[in-house]
Amino acid sequence: MRILIAPCAAAPLFGLACLLLATLAQAAPFEGRLLRSQGQVTLTDAEGVAVDLASVDNRVREAQTITTGPDGRAVLRFNNGTITILDADSRLRVRTPNWFVHLAGKAFFAFKRLVGAADERRVQNTAAFIGIRGTTFLSYADEPPAVALEEGELNLQTVGDAYELVTDGAPSQVPEFVLRAQQMVTFDGNVATVTAFTPGVLADFAAFELFGGELIDDFVDDYTPELPVAEGQAAPPPPAEEPVAAAAEESPPEQAQEQAAAGVARGGLGFYLGAGVGLSATDRGADELEGGLEQRGHSVSDLELDDVSEGGRVFAGYHFTNNFAVEGGYLDLGEFASTIDASTSDADAFARDVADLHPLSAEGAYVAAVGRLNLILFSVFAKAGLFVWEGEVRADLAGATPVDSTFDGTDPMFGAGVDLSLGPLGVRLEAEHFELDDDAIDMVSGSVVIWF
Numbered sequence: 001m002r003i004l005i006a007p008c009a010a011a012p013l014f015g016l017a018c019l020l021l022a023t024l025a026q027a028a029p030f031e032g033r034l035l036r037s038q039g040q041v042t043l044t045d046a047e048g049v050a051v052d053l054a055s056v057d058n059r060v061r062e063a064q065t066i067t068t069g070p071d072g073r074a075v076l077r078f079n080n081g082t083i084t085i086l087d088a089d090s091r092l093r094v095r096t097p098n099w100f101v102h103l104a105g106k107a108f109f110a111f112k113r114l115v116g117a118a119d120e121r122r123v124q125n126t127a128a129f130i131g132i133r134g135t136t137f138l139s140y141a142d143e144p145p146a147v148a149l150e151e152g153e154l155n156l157q158t159v160g161d162a163y164e165l166v167t168d169g170a171p172s173q174v175p176e177f178v179l180r181a182q183q184m185v186t187f188d189g190n191v192a193t194v195t196a197f198t199p200g201v202l203a204d205f206a207a208f209e210l211f212g213g214e215l216i217d218d219f220v221d222d223y224t225p226e227l228p229v230a231e232g233q234a235a236p237p238p239p240a241e242e243p244v245a246a247a248a249e250e251s252p253p254e255q256a257q258e259q260a261a262a263g264v265a266r267g268g269l270g271f272y273l274g275a276g277v278g279l280s281a282t283d284r285g286a287d288e289l290e291g292g293l294e295q296r297g298h299s300v301s302d303l304e305l306d307d308v309s310e311g312g313r314v315f316a317g318y319h320f321t322n323n324f325a326v327e328g329g330y331l332d333l334g335e336f337a338s339t340i341d342a343s344t345s346d347a348d349a350f351a352r353d354v355a356d357l358h359p360l361s362a363e364g365a366y367v368a369a370v371g372r373l374n375l376i377l378f379s380v381f382a383k384a385g386l387f388v389w390e391g392e393v394r395a396d397l398a399g400a401t402p403v404d405s406t407f408d409g410t411d412p413m414f415g416a417g418v419d420l421s422l423g424p425l426g427v428r429l430e431a432e433h434f435e436l437d438d439d440a441i442d443m444v445s446g447s448v449v450i451w452f
Contacts, residue, residue: 042069
């Protein structure tokens with residue numbers, strides 16, 4: 001005789017999860033985050049109106065300008081794969097997601113290579129359009145303007161007439177040229193002179209990297225420099241735009257604002273929503289089920305148990321601080337089905353015993369406290385809470401009365417994982433453990449999360 005045992009499943013939950021995943025996947029606007037600052041740091045919008053950084057959760061968006069005062073410094077990370085550090089008396093305008101205008105002072109840039117995409121990002125300073133190929137470099141916007149390249153390659157295009165390029169050979173007139181690693185170029189009008197690093201440039205790199213500290217280390221470890229491109233390959237033409245000098249004149253007066261934003265959380269304070277899918281596994285295997293049935297006097301000739309199943313979840317939470325949140329959600333841990341060949345003299349007793357011994361699964365609501373450690377590109381977290389669940393085991397057997405046993409409980413759950421930051425949109429990978437009466441289920445899942 002054969003029977004099939006399957007706990008009830010919440011199929012609509014998967015449809016809801018898929019719908020939420022599709023919605024969230026299109027909700028990641030371009031933005032930057034102020035990760036660390038000191039002294040005076042000011043943000044203004046496209047019309048030159050001051051923006052309170054605290055009120056926007058340290059976010060910097062398209063068409064905004066960030067300015068540092070005489071004692072100011074700022075570390076920013078953008079969700080297009082860019083980290084920027086501004087020195088004192090510096091100004092950076094985020095013209096578009098792929099176009100940064102360095103208006104004044106000194107700035108450090110590290111650009112992560114965008115795998116599978118054409119890299120058309122650029123920085124404009126007072127002397128050149130700088131085409132990016134997965135690099136780390138310094139831009140000097142004041143007199144004399146200069147660019148110093150630490151790693152990768154840069155395509156430099158003139159903002160006016162062709163450059164008179166001075167290298168080891170004779171000067172030549174060129175509209176653009178490639179700057180190699182460990183080189184710097186200094187501009188005097190339209191004369192571009194390429195040399196090795198000076199002691200002052202080495203000191204500037206050291207000062208920026210000291211201030212950026214682990215923020216730079218974690219970022220640089222995570223990016224791969226762009227592969228070299230044949231010299232002479234043209235970079236994409238720069239967009240038409242007013243000269244930087246004119247744009248600088250239009251910038252509003254600086255408005256000082258004290259900031260102290262070290263180690264901002266991936267989503268910042270406030271609400272977040274998510275949905276995901278995963279695999280769950282019971283800790284009770286086929287041997288345990290077969291042994292239990294035989295102990296109760298049934299002869300089992302064959303038993304197949306699907307002890308791994310698909311599950312899904314939707315959840316929401318609130319960050320009270322950068323390191324603590326409360327989260328709640330709805331979980332479906334899937335179903336564990338089995339097929340059993342057995343001989344028995346009492347089919348009704350056999351069906352009841354199977355329902356009693358079969359591994360449980362469940363669905364229900366949970367609430368958990370979440371502790372979080374925020375790093376530059378991701379966060380690690382651990383959580384603990386309670387799972388309020390319901391489960392069902394159904395045993396259908398020819399010649400026996402069907403058994404439909406329901407179970408419920410409130411039991412502990414634990415979990416740990418990683419949140420990968422993509423601006424307001426993120427990806428979560430986690431492992432969780434659930435206690436269900438005498439059973440236990442482990443689940444590994446991936447989710448899409450959006451922070452507000």
